[in-house]
Structure formats: C-alpha cells, structure tokens
Amino acid sequence: MAGREAEQVAGDQLDRVLTPKEVAAWLKVRPRQLGVLGVPYLDWGHKTKRYSAKDVQAWLDKQPRAGRQAA
Numbered sequence: 001m002a003g004r005e006a007e008q009v010a011g012d013q014l015d016r017v018l019t020p021k022e023v024a025a026w027l028k029v030r031p032r033q034l035g036v037l038g039v040p041y042l043d044w045g046h047k048t049k050r051y052s053a054k055d056v057q058a059w060l061d062k063q064p065r066a067g068r069q070a071a
Helices: 020-027 033-037 053-062
Strands: 049-052
Touching: 020 033, 020 049, 020 053, 049 053
Parallel strands: none
Antiparallel strands: none
C-alpha cells in the first residue's frame, strides 16, 4: 500500500469530505479499489459516495503495515 508519509493528513484537513478520486489519489490506488479494500464511506444517495478524511485516516491507522508482525 502507500508509504507512511502518504498516509498522514494534516489535522486541519481531517474535517474534509473527499470524493472517491481524492481518496484514491491519497491511497495511491484506483477509485474502484476503495470498495474492495473496505474503506469506510458516506452514502449520499444513488451512486454518490463520499469519504470523511477523519474516517479514512482512522481506517488507515488500523491497517497492518508491511514488515510488521500481527500480535
């Protein structure tokens, strides 16, 4: 997945609501991978998904890191 530096977002940016393209660029994946990865989203109606930067950051913090052993 993305490097640690790409995963961190400035505190003032965590209140933002992001589009699938913005989150995909942040995570360095394609937008359709967001659902496969299980990234939490806000459902704003028919085909309208948005992502809370705070929720995405929390999700990232819970993900296992390469080279790290699970306890």
